[in-house]
Amino acid sequence: MSLVTLREILRDTRQKKYAVPAFNFNGYEDAQGMINSALKMRSPIILMASMGAVKYIGLKQTAGMIRGMAEMVDIPVCLHLDHGTDMALLKEAVVAGFTSVMIDASKENFEKNIETTRKVVDYAGKFGCSVEAELGKIGGREEHIVADSAESALTDPAIVPEFVEKTNVDALAVAVGTAHGFYKSTPKLDFGRLEDIVGLTGCPLVLHGGTGVPEEDFKKCIRIGMSKINVGTEFKAAYAGAIRDAVGNYKKDELDPRTYLKHVKEICEKIADKKIKLFGADGKA
Ligand code: G3H
Numbered sequence: 237m238s239l240v241t242l243r244e245i246l247r248d249t250r251q252k253k254y255a256v257p258a259f260n261f262n263g264y265e266d267a268q269g270m271i272n273s274a275l276k277m278r279s280p281i282i283l284m285a286s287m288g289a290v291k292y293i294g295l296k297q298t299a300g301m302i303r304g305m306a307e308m309v310d311i312p313v314c315l316h317l318d319h320g321t322d323m324a325l326l327k328e329a330v331v332a333g334f335t336s337v338m339i340d341a342s343k344e345n346f347e348k349n350i351e352t353t354r355k356v357v358d359y360a361g362k363f364g365c366s367v368e369a370e371l372g373k374i375g376g377r378e379e380h381i382v383a384d385s386a387e388s389a390l391t392d393p394a395i396v397p398e399f400v401e402k403t404n405v406d407a408l409a410v411a412v413g414t415a416h417g418f419y420k421s422t423p424k425l426d427f428g429r430l431e432d433i434v435g436l437t438g439c440p441l442v443l444h445g446g447t448g449v450p451e452e453d454f455k456k457c458i459r460i461g462m463s464k465i466n467v468g469t470e471f472k473a474a475y476a477g478a479i480r481d482a483v484g485n486y487k488k489d490e491l492d493p494r495t496y497l498k499h500v501k502e503i504c505e506k507i508a509d510k511k512i513k514l515f516g517a518d519g520k521a
Pocket residue numbers: 260318319378415416417418443444445446447466467468469470
């Protein structure tokens with residue numbers, strides 16, 4: 237199938253009470269493992285490239301690779317630029333064929349966040365590309381995005397309707413107690429805040445910082461109305477771990493790199509299987 241937009245892939249999530257899995261990838265093996273899992277589970281899937289991943293793989297190469305993977309399967313696949321902070325790169329991603337971009341202007345004040353987000357929505361709209369924005373500040377570290385606990389701020393439900401109306405975003409990342417990276421202690425999610433936000437807007441909501449969130453908390457978020465759940469660090473650690481094991485198992489007479497790299501694909505597929513099931517996305521493609 238051709239790549240689908242974020243708006244399209246999230247369309248019936250709230251009504252049918254599931255969340256579309258959104259996974260960060262860094263190369264061919266992890267991305268293919270994630271798609272293999274989604275195909276097997278009959279799940280829609282959002283593949284997310286960070287600005288760092290795009291710079292490493294190449295922007296057109298990223299778009300071409302994922303477009304090719306999507307064309308080989310009959311499930312909805314969305315290609316998303318995650319945490320975009322560089323306007324030039326955001327525009328290039330839209331032109332290159334990404335079907336969704338995230339503008340992360342969460343460090344700006346409310347008015348400036350609206351203004352910046354609106355600019356991206358207007359631009360992306362001309363290409364039929366969806367946009368996710370962030371309101372509030374999600375804590376932790378995700379590559380160049382860093383917000384320590386003092387800086388992080390939960391989303392104020394009262395300002396959500398105005399933000400959504402003025403920006404016309406397709407999805408909104410909200411800060412309800414999760415953080416990027418591994419948690420030092422179990423996160424405490426503010427479900428009441430999430431309920432308030434869901435009650436105030438029909439805009440699909442996004443949970444960032446999915447690595448390490450307890451299973452029951454995911455389920456509760458989805459019951460309340462979360463539409464997209466991002467998981468990055470868990471895949472990144474598994475990818476790096478598989479490489480470390482491969483180096484440890486290196487044999488002089490086995491020179492085919494695929495012998496080693498296929499383990500990355502397998503481990504990412506396994507992690508994706510679990511998340512898809514947990515998010516209730518299996519059978520939704
Ligand atoms: O935008 C990416 C996600 O929020 C991933 O968060 O690396 O903590 O799983 P995570």
